[in-house]
Amino acid sequence: MLETVKLSKTFKDKKAVDEIDLYLQEGESVGLLGPNGAGKSTTISMISSLLKPTSGDVRLNGKSTIKDPSELRKVLGVVPQEIALYEELSALENLKFFGKIYQVKKDVLDNRIQEVLEMVGLKDRQKELVKTFSGGMKRRVNIAAALLHQPKIIILDEPTVGIDPQSRNHILETVKKLNEENGTTVLYTSHYMEEVEQLCNRVYIMDHGKVVASGSKSELLSILSSEDTIQVQLSKQSNELMKSIKGIEYVRQVEETNDGLRIICKKGSNILSDLVHATEILGIQISHYQVEVPSLEDVFLHLTGKTLRD
Numbered sequence: 303m304l305e306t307v308k309l310s311k312t313f314k315d316k317k318a319v320d321e322i323d324l325y326l327q328e329g330e331s332v333g334l335l336g337p338n339g340a341g342k343s344t345t346i347s348m349i350s351s352l353l354k355p356t357s358g359d360v361r362l363n364g365k366s367t368i369k370d371p372s373e374l375r376k377v378l379g380v381v382p383q384e385i386a387l388y389e390e391l392s393a394l395e396n397l398k399f400f401g402k403i404y405q406v407k408k409d410v411l412d413n414r415i416q417e418v419l420e421m422v423g424l425k426d427r428q429k430e431l432v433k434t435f436s437g438g439m440k441r442r443v444n445i446a447a448a449l450l451h452q453p454k455i456i457i458l459d460e461p462t463v464g465i466d467p468q469s470r471n472h473i474l475e476t477v478k479k480l481n482e483e484n485g486t487t488v489l490y491t492s493h494y495m496e497e498v499e500q501l502c503n504r505v506y507i508m509d510h511g512k513v514v515a516s517g518s519k520s521e522l523l524s525i526l527s528s529e530d531t532i533q534v535q536l537s538k539q540s541n542e543l544m545k546s547i548k549g550i551e552y553v554r555q556v557e558e559t560n561d562g563l564r565i566i567c568k569k570g571s572n573i574l575s576d577l578v579h580a581t582e583i584l585g586i587q588i589s590h591y592q593v594e595v596p597s598l599e600d601v602f603l604h605l606t607g608k609t610l611r612d
């Protein structure tokens with residue numbers, strides 16, 4: 303349906319997006335994950351025809367949207383990171399204004415505004431001025447505006463950053479419903495792995511302008527199937543123990559935790575007996591030992607060396 307082909311953007315000498323190939327199939331909900339500066343917003347701006355790529359293409363049903371974005375504009379709704387609303391107008395007045403911009407027909411606009419207000423849970427607040435709204439409520443008005451022309455595809459750029467939990471839940475539920483009940487195709491960028499796990503059936507992980515991995519959750523988790531992550535609680539912390547564990551050839555990474563160590567090592571290795579041996583020499587007791595079930599967050603850390611909130 304919608305795809306990017308070797309999509310790239312360079313700002314002066316900075317390659318913000320580097321030959322990205324993404325695709326969205328009709329009815330899918332796809333996550334775009336990456337740390338700050340990975341290139342997510344730049345990618346989204348190019349997909350939405352708000353920013354011209356340095357090279358590469360964006361295609362809707364095989365046709366370039368860079369040469370002619372008119373078809374894309376009809377079927378795409380974009381919720382940008384920045385709130386773009388008139389503070390001195392009510393939610394209703396803002397939506398009337400956006401309805402005109404999106405060229406929603408006059409005879410259906412009033413009904414459509416009520417529908418989208420219902421979707422984002424702001425029907426009973428529609429007459430209040432936007433300047434009196436919380437950040438989360440403003441973002442919900444933004445989402446409502448992007449939905450006015452009944453887009454087949456919606457792109458949301460980190461819609462839940464810095465907002466109250468009630469609005470966050472509303473937004474997540476709205477996006478889920480849009481995808482599952484209305485069949486709207488969704489591209490959702492986020493720092494929050496759990497949101498993407500909840501909402502999306504496929505994920506792209508971006509870092510330094512490139513896609514470093516993509517696939518369903520189970521496909522991404524299989525990246526880690528060659529490794530075990532082990533949490534150990536110890537009677538005391540010891541640099542010497544860290545050093546000795548780090549020195550074992552099948553150990554890939556060791557981190558200190560609040561009460562012990564987190565060890566990433568080759569699957570099926572003999573870490574328990576080596577650990578027992580090393581702690582005994584140093585007079586340290588192991589109070590708990592657990593092999594972790596990996597999460598997408600672990601995959602992300604493995605691929606980028608960063609946590610999502612870095």
Ligand SMILES: Nc1ncnc2c1ncn2[C@@H]1O[C@H](COP(=O)(O)OP(=O)(O)OP(=O)(O)O)[C@@H](O)[C@H]1O
Nearest residue numbers: 313316317318336337338339340341342343344345
């Ligand atoms: N207009 C611009 N001029 C120069 N550099 C830019 C511009 N826009 C983005 N960049 C740079 O491009 C890189 C990618 O930025 P982008 O905003 O796309 O990342 P992001 O993944 O969306 O990050 P965040 O999660 O912080 O929004 C960053 O290094 C950023 O500083």
